[in-house]
Amino acid sequence: MSSEASGVRVIGLWPSPYVIRVLIALKLKGVEYEFVEEVVGRKSELLLKSNPVHKKIPVLLHHGKPISESLVIVQYVDEVWSSGGAPAILPADPYTRALHRFWAQYIDDKLPPAIRTLRATDAAAGDKDQAAGQMSAALQLLEEAFVKLSQGKQYFGGDSVGYLDIALVSHVGWVKAVEKMAGVSLLDRAKVPKLVAWADRLCAHPAVADAIPDADKFVEFSVKYGSFSKPINSGAK
Amino acid sequence: MSSEASGVRVIGLWPSPYVIRVLIALKLKGVEYEFVEEVVGRKSELLLKSNPVHKKIPVLLHHGKPISESLVIVQYVDEVWSSGGAPAILPADPYTRALHRFWAQYIDDKLPPAIRTLRATDAAAGDKDQAAGQMSAALQLLEEAFVKLSQGKQYFGGDSVGYLDIALVSHVGWVKAVEKMAGVSLLDRAKVPKLVAWADRLCAHPAVADAIPDADKFVEFSVKYGSFSKPINSGAK
Numbered sequence: 526m527s528s529e530a531s532g533v534r535v536i537g538l539w540p541s542p543y544v545i546r547v548l549i550a551l552k553l554k555g556v557e558y559e560f561v562e563e564v565v566g567r568k569s570e571l572l573l574k575s576n577p578v579h580k581k582i583p584v585l586l587h588h589g590k591p592i593s594e595s596l597v598i599v600q601y602v603d604e605v606w607s608s609g610g611a612p613a614i615l616p617a618d619p620y621t622r623a624l625h626r627f628w629a630q631y632i633d634d635k636l637p638p639a640i641r642t643l644r645a646t647d648a649a650a651g652d653k654d655q656a657a658g659q660m661s662a663a664l665q666l667l668e669e670a671f672v673k674l675s676q677g678k679q680y681f682g683g684d685s686v687g688y689l690d691i692a693l694v695s696h697v698g699w700v701k702a703v704e705k706m707a708g709v710s711l712l713d714r715a716k717v718p719k720l721v722a723w724a725d726r727l728c729a730h731p732a733v734a735d736a737i738p739d740a741d742k743f744v745e746f747s748v749k750y751g752s753f754s755k756p757i758n759s760g761a762k
Numbered sequence: 763m764s765s766e767a768s769g770v771r772v773i774g775l776w777p778s779p780y781v782i783r784v785l786i787a788l789k790l791k792g793v794e795y796e797f798v799e800e801v802v803g804r805k806s807e808l809l810l811k812s813n814p815v816h817k818k819i820p821v822l823l824h825h826g827k828p829i830s831e832s833l834v835i836v837q838y839v840d841e842v843w844s845s846g847g848a849p850a851i852l853p854a855d856p857y858t859r860a861l862h863r864f865w866a867q868y869i870d871d872k873l874p875p876a877i878r879t880l881r882a883t884d885a886a887a888g889d890k891d892q893a894a895g896q897m898s899a900a901l902q903l904l905e906e907a908f909v910k911l912s913q914g915k916q917y918f919g920g921d922s923v924g925y926l927d928i929a930l931v932s933h934v935g936w937v938k939a940v941e942k943m944a945g946v947s948l949l950d951r952a953k954v955p956k957l958v959a960w961a962d963r964l965c966a967h968p969a970v971a972d973a974i975p976d977a978d979k980f981v982e983f984s985v986k987y988g989s990f991s992k993p994i995n996s997g998a999k
Contacts, residue, residue, distance in 0.1 A: 578868065578903060590857060597863045604856040619841040620827060626834045631815065666815060 532588035533558040536572050538565065540746045542695040543595035544583040545736050549691050550599045550614060552732035554606040565750050596629055599691055615688050621674070625681065628670050629692035635663040636696045643703035644752040657709040660700070661716065667693065668717040679726060686730060694727045694737070702743035769825040770795040773809050775802065777983045779874075779932040780832035781820040782973050786928050787836045787851060789969035791843040802987050833866055836928055852925050858911070862918065865907050866929035872900040873933045880940035881989040894946040897937070898953065904930065905954040916963060923967060931964045931974070939980035
């Protein structure tokens with residue numbers, strides 16, 4: 526199905542983890558889309574009109590109707606493209622769904638502030654150490670959650686890529702980039718071996734590989750556009 | 763169905779808007795539950811064991827299995843008790859669901875910080891003015907959202923109480939309390955007439971009336987336990 530046929534456009538910027546989520550969900554479902562790239566530091570008329578409340582990316586336009594907030598969009602994609610053999614993103618069991626939603630929220634509470642501090646050229650060394658510590662503690666809990674939820678299988682979603690896989694892997698590009706930028710070890714095979722193996726596996730998945738560029742590209746982006754304690758335009762949710 | 767038969771327990775404190783949500787969802791579904799009341803400023807062993815990540819209320823225990831985060835719990839309740847004539851909480855249409863989820867997240871981003879500032883005995887008058895302004899702006903947007911989503915019917919959910927109704931009404935007790943405490947007008951019939959009528963209607967609904975005490979009780983609670991810029995134990999999500 527072409528993007529014209531699917532009627533799907535995504536307004537975004539490639540380095541935004543929240544945009545990456547939307548792209549992964551669409552790729553998993555096999556839905557073609559048109560990517561409408563924003564310019565860093567500017568907000569297009571289309572963006573302002575489509576998300577007047579937050580004025581942030583990503584926005585998914587479906588036959589012209591706008592949807593904002595990345596996790597809301599991922600659930601929308603899952604619900605709209607649910608038949609015809611498309612893989613389910615949310616688990617079928619309500620309790621497992623609740624755990625995926627819980628951890629996805631946890632990730633968005635904990636990871637972005639730590640990444641922002643570790644990227645920031647204006648953050649003190651002490652603040653960076655603290656952010657690295659908080660990130661490591663969060664990854665440790667996510668390692669434990671992975672053991673419980675994957676039940677020995679490949680993904681948080683078991684045999685298939687699930688909601689929580691998407692929520693977490695979308696941050697992996699920046700996690701690897703700040704490891705280089707701040708000289709810290711976060712996805713550390715000695716501490717979170719299962720999560721490291723999961724990230725390697727998932728980043729090679731056809732629905733994910735194209736959506737997440739190499740860590741060096743994120744570093745380049747940070748150097749080019751600056752990185753301060755405040756989020757860039759793409760610091761949306 | 764008795765609470766023993768339903769296997770449902772809720773760990774909470776009555777003034778928490780996040781706890782109120784869970785109670786409303788259960789009442790709407792006609793699910794009996796046991797309310798396990800926490801003591802202010804202390805965290806029970808049961809709470810610490812049930813929500814070791816955030817150590818916050820509410821927690822719903824279903825046959826002993828814990829679920830945390832109020833909006834995650836409301837969705838869980840909707841998904842588990844979906845048959846036997848129980849009313850649906852999430853709208854059936856994916857786009858409308860996305861709008862309910864979007865606005866629920868908006869509410870939790872905007873209202874609690876403003877309420878906290880307006881309750882706080884240690885906040886400056888200027889900060890309170892700013893918080894009241896932010897709250898009024900948010901309520902104005904929610905008035906407009908109500909017009910779109912209710913389509914001339916009673917609730918955000920149309921003819922029945924929906925996800926967004928629950929997300930917003932849970933804060934109404936505190937909104938009315940801070941109107942008294944800070945001497946400001948927020949749910950103002952001149953500015954947000956439809957929202958005021960909606961709040962009156964919904965607060966009289968049998969599933970809501972018992973869950974939200976009178977504003978004076980919230981004021982008493984604030985006076986008794988103090989109210990600072992930081993949240994109380996019930997400042998969970």
